[in-house]
Amino acid sequence: MSAAVDSSFQTPAPAGRDLLVLDHVKVEYVSSLGAVTAIPDLSLTIRAGESYGLVGESGCGKSTLLMAILGYLGPTGRIANGRIVFDGMDVTKADAAALARIRGRGVSIVYQDPNAALNPTLTIGRQLAEVPMLHEGLDGASARARARRILTDVHLPDPDAVMDRYPHQLSGGQKQRVVIAMALLANPKLLLLDEPTTGLDVTVEAAVLDLVNELREKYGTTLLYISHNLGVIAKVCDRVGVMYLGDLVEEAPVEELFARPRHPYTRRLLACVPRLDSDKHTTTFLPIPGQPPSLGSRPRGCSFGPRCAGFEPQRCGMAPIAEEETDPGHAVRCVRWRELDQFESRDKEHVAPASPSAEKVLEAIDLSKVYELGNAFFGFSSARQLVANEDLSFDANKGEILAIVGESGSGKSTFARILAGLQDASGGKLRVLGEDLSRMPASRRTMEQLAAVQMVFQNPDATLNPSHTAGFSIGRALRKFGIARSRKEIDSRVRDLFAMVRLSPHLARQRPGRLSGGQKQRVAIARAFAGDPKMLVADEPVSALDVSVQAAIVNLLLQIQARRGATIVFISHDLALVRHLADRVVVMYLGRVMEMGPVASIFAPPYHPYTEALLAAVPVPDPTVKQKHLRLEGEPPSPINVPAGCRFAARCPRKVGAICDNTPPPERDAGGGHMIACHIPIEELKAVTPIFSADPGQVS
Amino acid sequence: MTATTPDAAALTAAPVERAPPSLLRRLPHSPVAMVGLGLILFWVALAVLAPLLPLDPPNKQDLMALADPRPSWRHWLGTDFKGRDILSRLIWGARTVLSVAPLAALSAYVVGCPLGLAAGYYGGKVDTLISRLSDIILSFPIIILYVILIANIGPSALNIVLAVVLTAAPGIARIVRGLTLEQRHLDYIAAAQLRRENALYIMFVELLPNCRGPLITDFCLRVGYTIITIGILGFLGLGLPPPDPDWGTMVKEGTAMISVRPHMSLFPALAIVSLILGFNLLADGVRELSLRE
Numbered sequence: 001m002s003a004a005v006d007s008s009f010q011t012p013a014p015a016g017r018d019l020l021v022l023d024h025v026k027v028e029y030v031s032s033l034g035a036v037t038a039i040p041d042l043s044l045t046i047r048a049g050e051s052y053g054l055v056g057e058s059g060c061g062k063s064t065l066l067m068a069i070l071g072y073l074g075p076t077g078r079i080a081n082g083r084i085v086f087d088g089m090d091v092t093k094a095d096a097a098a099l100a101r102i103r104g105r106g107v108s109i110v111y112q113d114p115n116a117a118l119n120p121t122l123t124i125g126r127q128l129a130e131v132p133m134l135h136e137g138l139d140g141a142s143a144r145a146r147a148r149r150i151l152t153d154v155h156l157p158d159p160d161a162v163m164d165r166y167p168h169q170l171s172g173g174q175k176q177r178v179v180i181a182m183a184l185l186a187n188p189k190l191l192l193l194d195e196p197t198t199g200l201d202v203t204v205e206a207a208v209l210d211l212v213n214e215l216r217e218k219y220g221t222t223l224l225y226i227s228h229n230l231g232v233i234a235k236v237c238d239r240v241g242v243m244y245l246g247d248l249v250e251e252a253p254v255e256e257l258f259a260r261p262r263h264p265y266t267r268r269l270l271a272c273v274p275r276l277d278s279d280k281h282t283t284t285f286l287p288i289p290g291q292p293p294s295l296g297s298r299p300r301g302c303s304f305g306p307r308c309a310g311f312e313p314q315r316c317g318m319a320p321i322a323e324e325e326t327d328p329g330h331a332v333r334c335v336r337w338r339e340l341d342q343f344e345s346r347d348k349e350h351v352a353p354a355s356p357s358a359e360k361v362l363e364a365i366d367l368s369k370v371y372e373l374g375n376a377f378f379g380f381s382s383a384r385q386l387v388a389n390e391d392l393s394f395d396a397n398k399g400e401i402l403a404i405v406g407e408s409g410s411g412k413s414t415f416a417r418i419l420a421g422l423q424d425a426s427g428g429k430l431r432v433l434g435e436d437l438s439r440m441p442a443s444r445r446t447m448e449q450l451a452a453v454q455m456v457f458q459n460p461d462a463t464l465n466p467s468h469t470a471g472f473s474i475g476r477a478l479r480k481f482g483i484a485r486s487r488k489e490i491d492s493r494v495r496d497l498f499a500m501v502r503l504s505p506h507l508a509r510q511r512p513g514r515l516s517g518g519q520k521q522r523v524a525i526a527r528a529f530a531g532d533p534k535m536l537v538a539d540e541p542v543s544a545l546d547v548s549v550q551a552a553i554v555n556l557l558l559q560i561q562a563r564r565g566a567t568i569v570f571i572s573h574d575l576a577l578v579r580h581l582a583d584r585v586v587v588m589y590l591g592r593v594m595e596m597g598p599v600a601s602i603f604a605p606p607y608h609p610y611t612e613a614l615l616a617a618v619p620v621p622d623p624t625v626k627q628k629h630l631r632l633e634g635e636p637p638s639p640i641n642v643p644a645g646c647r648f649a650a651r652c653p654r655k656v657g658a659i660c661d662n663t664p665p666p667e668r669d670a671g672g673g674h675m676i677a678c679h680i681p682i683e684e685l686k687a688v689t690p691i692f693s694a695d696p697g698q699v700s
Numbered sequence: 701m702t703a704t705t706p707d708a709a710a711l712t713a714a715p716v717e718r719a720p721p722s723l724l725r726r727l728p729h730s731p732v733a734m735v736g737l738g739l740i741l742f743w744v745a746l747a748v749l750a751p752l753l754p755l756d757p758p759n760k761q762d763l764m765a766l767a768d769p770r771p772s773w774r775h776w777l778g779t780d781f782k783g784r785d786i787l788s789r790l791i792w793g794a795r796t797v798l799s800v801a802p803l804a805a806l807s808a809y810v811v812g813c814p815l816g817l818a819a820g821y822y823g824g825k826v827d828t829l830i831s832r833l834s835d836i837i838l839s840f841p842i843i844i845l846y847v848i849l850i851a852n853i854g855p856s857a858l859n860i861v862l863a864v865v866l867t868a869a870p871g872i873a874r875i876v877r878g879l880t881l882e883q884r885h886l887d888y889i890a891a892a893q894l895r896r897e898n899a900l901y902i903m904f905v906e907l908l909p910n911c912r913g914p915l916i917t918d919f920c921l922r923v924g925y926t927i928i929t930i931g932i933l934g935f936l937g938l939g940l941p942p943p944d945p946d947w948g949t950m951v952k953e954g955t956a957m958i959s960v961r962p963h964m965s966l967f968p969a970l971a972i973v974s975l976i977l978g979f980n981l982l983a984d985g986v987r988e989l990s991l992r993e
Contacts, residue, residue, distance in 0.1 A: 422890050442893045450896055457887035465888040467909035473891060480895040527891065 231619025733985020739978030816876025
């Protein structure tokens, strides 16, 4: 039987053959208001064995394209024109049975959210075995045997145990591995991956990307990888297509695209991506002006025209732009790609970062936050403790940006909430402008203390009350902080604040439902600055935004900070972004500080082993940068009942020995305010090679 | 230094996405809601116009009709066992139902919403106290509770309102509590706390307005239930004191002669059904519309 199972893995399709051809595909969504074109005219060829990446920001039609390939556009979508030929068969003309065959054995898909892809009521083994039973008619035992083998292939520890578990018993990264295993079980010729690592921690993401690369080599599966993250695309793809408003605006081999982007949109997108080799003093993000138009109001001619600095009505705004080949394999839809240098230099934005002073405005001294867990019902309580923050000691100067980085569960948000006054600490001190606020939640702070420390939150959709206008909460803040009293005064102040965050004042009267994510976050920044704060706590303020919007918000924050001289505590998981904007960095893991120091010192040796692993996992949007390969085993452990020694010991690739498990590590001074909490002597830490090295052969 | 960027100009000019029109304005898109609204407005119009309509006074006895109380040109829906015009009594009775039922439901909201907000916002002991009390009240068979209450405090419009408040408020509190818990940890609540808004402000200005969608649906349903309740109380002899017309009482009075003169019970029963149906259809339509957003 096992021999039969083995032979069922088909040999990879011969490389170079066209596996998927999209020929002038037009996709529409039909509603009672008429048809809206999501994809006007898209042609694309994916050859067998290659890994094709599609990048674009939200709303650019990536997912619509995926669904069109699967022949699954839903009741309102339809392919109005063109052909989608998969492996010699036209998907647009296929009947239900043929589509089921394609979806089962030809194309598999891995979605973004593994929780939605797995059935919570069935064991992993049952769900996996279903695939070959359904599509190949295998009996239960051999289907399970194959499921088990594929689980081994995706490097899940102890596959037998995983088979018997339910989805909720696995971590996010493990679940995504199971979903990938499930997709591979159907033995597809083409694997569609729709943002499979978005939402995973960076170390877990890196491991999943390694897995994708490894499986691709092993099975010769063709990949179509969709992502908004250029760094991820650079890591796993051979060829890249850039989508904007349903158009494929540029297509090139991956090195070529990152080295010589030709389309103004691609170039601006790349100029918005934070890079690990530059910071706010050397580069300024170049956000894309305006917002993408809605699908209903597609511009005539070039879809990017209204936002392009080089837009010429006569040449760009009349007819759809034809595709032009600039180099072999590199195609672009821009009539002015030869004249890029004539218009691109015009709109350089200059952001002068604030210069920090030596005045200490924030000082955390052995700050701790412990949650007593356990069910207090009927007086039974277990002695479980969740240590969210332990012995945090660091400080920040006036006008400085202090970044706190770490993966989920590191306790960085808990610190932010204590600082803002949404929680109180359970130990230690937190001096803000000379006063200890560690046990002073918002309800006990004075109005001045509240106005002095304000917060910008992560989720743009939850930051404004949907029942009130955008200007409402700003007006309330002005009134509460005693800055303006009369209605007229408040209105004029709100207008000023809207102008400060570059929003049209008439938006103040709109409800949040009418604003885009970036606009909502601008309103939130305006609200935080209503009381002229001395300190701004920004908890992942841009992580839910598209990269071009993120760039604009970061520029805005830097400008406002320079003008107002506020200190910013910037919480983030994005190391590249932190590299760009921070002055000093604190790296946290499971509630403790692992390393801290000036931003440049964090990104160069000596590294804390955890920082080193984080940096090695960062997806770098530049395929020429060589990154040291270093992966962490497993995932961050639970912060409940943590070990006595170093928090990172269980996953540390450079663990010294038992001392790491038993004894908290010493704080080693690496000079220049750079501290590393590790048992490894500083000389040894200094001896490692840098994580990043540019390939000298290629300079972009 | 801070040169205006192209970004600024473009953002200012950025077209604002058209928001979906308010629920009220979309109501005509739901045929179900429109039928429901039509039924309700039919009764409201009759009730409002009652004094202007060429009707017999509701308590006037037409002794001539006693011989044959069946529907006739003189009495379109017939007369009851005392010779009173049923159509007139239905229309005058609609005034009672349409004032007592919405008033009772509204009063229940006035009591239930703050309780639910407090339970959801404060949590802990406040929540435990309010939720357990609600559970106790809700665990009673509701009709028995009504009977006990009204039998003790006596039948009157005010007492019916009180009884409805006592029995409906816990259910409303439970809904509001759930809706509050969903929002309690959202960032706009945190933002309000960071400018030290007091608890009442957060509950009524920040939290309550976002509960309105489900609450409008629930209100329509609850008015319907209250009409049933008033009908049942009338039927059990605990309705509004005679001789003023009460739909439930009318059904009950008709039952004695139901085998020979079914119209005496049938027409009031149909009136109750149509009005409840109206509120339920409106509730369904509103819920459908809010889900379509």
